[in-house]
Amino acid sequence: DAGVTQSPTHLIKTRGQQVTLRCSPKSGHDTVSWYQQALGQGPQFIFQYYEEEERQRGNFPDRFSGHQFPNYSSELNVNASLLGDSALYLCASSQPDGETQYFGPGTRLLVL
Amino acid sequence: GESVGLHLPTLSVQEGDNSIINCAYSNSASDYFIWYKQESGKGPQFIIDIRSNMDKRQGQRVTVLLNKTVKHLSLQIAATQPGDSAVYFCAEKRMDSSYKLIFGSGTRLLVRP
Numbered sequence: 001d002a003g004v005t006q007s008p009t010h011l012i013k014t015r016g017q018q019v020t021l022r023c024s025p026k027s028g029h030d031t032v033s034w035y036q037q038a039l040g041q042g043p044q045f046i047f048q049y050y051e052e053e054e055r056q057r058g059n060f061p062d063r064f065s066g067h068q069f070p071n072y073s074s075e076l077n078v079n080a081s082l083l084g085d086s087a088l089y090l091c092a093s094s095q096p097d098g099e100t101q102y103f104g105p106g107t108r109l110l111v112l
Numbered sequence: 113g114e115s116v117g118l119h120l121p122t123l124s125v126q127e128g129d130n131s132i133i134n135c136a137y138s139n140s141a142s143d144y145f146i147w148y149k150q151e152s153g154k155g156p157q158f159i160i161d162i163r164s165n166m167d168k169r170q171g172q173r174v175t176v177l178l179n180k181t182v183k184h185l186s187l188q189i190a191a192t193q194p195g196d197s198a199v200y201f202c203a204e205k206r207m208d209s210s211y212k213l214i215f216g217s218g219t220r221l222l223v224r225p
Contacts, residue, residue: 004155033212042201042215043156056211090155092213099144099205101213103155 002027004093004104012110019078019085021107025093031055032074033101034066037088049074081111124222131189133219135202138183144205146213147176147187151198159187159200189221197223 005024013019025032031050035043045058049068063079072093078085088108092101125131137145143164148156160171162178162185169176175188185202199220203213 031211035213040217042203042217043213045212045214048211058212100146100158100161102158103148105153105155 004029004091004102006089006091006104006107008107009105010108010110012112013081014112015081015083017081017111019076019081019109019111021076021089021091021109022073023076023091023093023104024073025091026102028095029093029098029102030072030096031094031098032068032072033092033094034074034076035090035092035103036060037090037106039087043090046076078109081109083111085109086111121217122220122222124224125192126224127192127194129192131187131192131196131221133187133189133200133202133221135185135187135216136183137185137202137204139204139206140180140183142204142206145176145178145185146203146205147174148201148203148215149196149198150201150218156201192221192223194223194225197221 004026007022033048034046037043046060047057048055052068065077068074088106090106091104094101146161147159149159150156160174160176162169162176167178173190177186199218201215201218203215205213
């Protein structure tokens with residue numbers, strides 16, 4: 001049974017470019033959350049998707065947007081990327097009405 | 113402000129000893145807590161969770177203790193092994209923000225051979 005998968009593993013962008021990250025949830029999970037983890041810090045909640053809608057959002061600017069597809073997979077998009085967006089982006093999935101979130105390996109984004 | 117924090121940023125223990133990692137939270141509305149282990153270059157791995165109606169929960173070699181009176185959470189690892197070396201995060205979920213997990217800054221556990 002595959003766990004949460006994310007792609008790509010690493011991504012390098014130039015400031016101002018758009019970023020798209022992808023996530024496939026664990027089998028049986030329908031809810032996907034995205035977190036940003038800066039070096040040496042704990043993950044910070046960006047938003048959560050359920051039934052293809054953004055259900056809750058953290059304190060991130062509108063440049064951060066997402067999408068959830070009918071198969072429960074999800075994308076995180078960052079428009080007009082900034083140097084400060086460089087971080088590890090983590091996707092977590094959970095079961096219907098479940099609280100425990102299971103994380104993928106993350107995508108390491110570097111904005112130059 | 114409200115936060116989930118850890119007392120010790122780095123903990124060094126001898127292989128075979130027991131480890132205790134502590135975490136303080138400030139919001140009494142928190143009702144669910146999780147411990148995660150994060151190895152270098154990997155995503156956080158679920159270890160154990162506990163709800164606010166419990167004081168203690170045990171897993172394989174791990175025990176989580178919750179003291180709601182002083183808003184304190186701890187993770188005990190028995191017979192610590194080299195493979196336990198990682199950064200450990202506690203996370204909380206609050207009843208007033210139903211879906212997001214709020215993480216502390218983490219504690220690095222180093223196991224000496």
